[in-house]
Amino acid sequence: ATQAKVEVLGQQFPTDDFTNIKPAILRKVSAQLHLKHAHPLNTLRKLIESAYPDFTHAATISPLVTPFKNFDELSFPLDHPGRAKTDSYYVNRDMMLRTHTSAHEVEMFRKGETKWLLTADVYRRDEIDASHYPIFHQVEGAQIFTADAAGMREVEADNERLAGILASAHIAIEDTPHVSPANPVQPEHDPVFAELVAKNLKLSLNNLMLTLFGGVQGISKENPLRVRWIESYFPFTSPSFEVEVYFQDEWLEILGCGVVIQATLNTAGVPNKIGWAFGLGLERIAMVLFSIPDIRMFWSEDERFLSQFEDGKITSFKPYSKYPSCFKDVSFWVSQGNTLHENDICDLVRDVAGDLVEDVKRIDHFVHPKTQRTSLCYRIHYRSMDSSLSNEEVNVIQDQVISRLQEHFDVEIR
Numbered sequence: 011a012t013q014a015k016v017e018v019l020g021q022q023f024p025t026d027d028f029t030n031i032k033p034a035i036l037r038k039v040s041a042q043l044h045l046k047h048a049h050p051l052n053t054l055r056k057l058i059e060s061a062y063p064d065f066t067h068a069a070t071i072s073p074l075v076t077p078f079k080n081f082d083e084l085s086f087p088l089d090h091p092g093r094a095k096t097d098s099y100y101v102n103r104d105m106m107l108r109t110h111t112s113a114h115e116v117e118m119f120r121k122g123e124t125k126w127l128l129t130a131d132v133y134r135r136d137e138i139d140a141s142h143y144p145i146f147h148q149v150e151g152a153q154i155f156t157a158d159a160a161g162m163r164e165v166e167a168d169n170e171r172l173a174g175i176l177a178s179a180h181i182a183i184e185d186t187p188h189v190s191p192a193n194p195v196q197p198e199h200d201p202v203f204a205e206l207v208a209k210n211l212k213l214s215l216n217n218l219m220l221t222l223f224g225g226v227q228g229i230s231k232e233n234p235l236r237v238r239w240i241e242s243y244f245p246f247t248s249p250s251f252e253v254e255v256y257f258q259d260e261w262l263e264i265l266g267c268g269v270v271i272q273a274t275l276n277t278a279g280v281p282n283k284i285g286w287a288f289g290l291g292l293e294r295i296a297m298v299l300f301s302i303p304d305i306r307m308f309w310s311e312d313e314r315f316l317s318q319f320e321d322g323k324i325t326s327f328k329p330y331s332k333y334p335s336c337f338k339d340v341s342f343w344v345s346q347g348n349t350l351h352e353n354d355i356c357d358l359v360r361d362v363a364g365d366l367v368e369d370v371k372r373i374d375h376f377v378h379p380k381t382q383r384t385s386l387c388y389r390i391h392y393r394s395m396d397s398s399l400s401n402e403e404v405n406v407i408q409d410q411v412i413s414r415l416q417e418h419f420d421v422e423i424r
């Protein structure tokens with residue numbers, strides 16, 4: 011028999027028991043919204059790049075990576091949940107769609123890059139609603155220094171420069187210690203070096219937050235930009251942090267970052283360096299900066315969306331009237347031991363309905379006391395961005411959802 015193949019970005023791959031990429035995703039892997047003229051994600055990318063003018067700016071690296079590169083090279087433990095088929099998109103056991111831009115850290119450092127930004131599309135299997143979409147975009151940034159006295163003088167000079175800019179800006183920072191027992195210096199590092207680098211990371215990112223949010227918010231001495239640092243954990247940084255910004259009456263999670271785990275730099279062939287890295291998601295920031303209410307809109311081809319944006323400018327999106335939505339419920343029995351995962355259901359719905367699905371929610375769940383079978387009910391909201399859906403059209407889609415559920419997941423429709 012001929013081996014089944016899947017084509018991704020013009021390349022053929024054999025499929026196996028890990029293959030879970032669906033046409034709905036495949037159709038979008040070449041979109042590169044972050045490079046599309048006047049697209050909000052492109053404007054946001056360029057704004058971030060403008061805060062790092064002397065860094066290398068990469069933005070066209072293929073999303074196909076080995077699981078080794080996405081996870082192992084970054085010291086992810088073997089049992090990390092991100093590796094599961096239910097959480098990530100696999101072409102097959104040996105190739106996947108990157109789940110984060112950190113997958114390219116080793117490659118960038120190995121090329122000899124010492125300060126760089128990398129913008130790219132990333133892929134995660136997830137629930138479906140107005141703020142979750144299986145494809146989104148991240149910017150990774152990193153800077154490494156030589157781990158000796160001369161390198162540290164460079165860090166100190168940069169810290170002085172950055173602190174100078176911040177001193178005259180309207181910004182209120184809730185800081186953490188640069189290191190703490192729960193968020194330690196790596197054993198390989200000189201603690202003085204690690205603290206200087208962590209400080210450089212924080213100063214640099216506080217300035218980035220000013221670039222991103224200082225302009226649109228109308229900050230002043232009385233009403234400064236509020237930035238909050240929180241200790242965090244990532245397998246590939248220590249110490250690690252998250253940054254939140256207070257924007258429109260809410261704390262927004264903006265990014266994760268930290269001092270790069272030395273194993274990463276050793277693997278990249280630059281063991282004498284020490285440095286930091288950060289990663290931020292573009293969509294959620296773009297949603298608040300451009301007032302875009304639904305994450306699916308970034309994928310819209312509708313002129314009423316696209317024509318509202320001007321290249322390089324942050325402007326407020328004016329919602330056009332939405333077409334009406336329509337929901338359908340599906341209830342089914344799942345026998346004991348069935349491993350059906352909520353992400354499987356979301357993926358299946360998205361594969362059948364494409365961007366016509368707005369939201370999938372479980373609205374009922376109970377276990378039959380005698381048979382021990384589980385009954386589940388999901389409510390699927392359908393809405394088109396650019397036409398009014400008829401009940402007949404939606405029924406055709408819903409029937410397909412139901413028959414695929416029966417075919418692929420061994421469930422009994424109620």
Ligand code: PHE
Nearest residue numbers: 110112266267268287288289
């Ligand atoms: N890759 C991490 C994520 O996707 C973010 C991160 C990047 C954290 C670099 C630390 C350093 O959540």
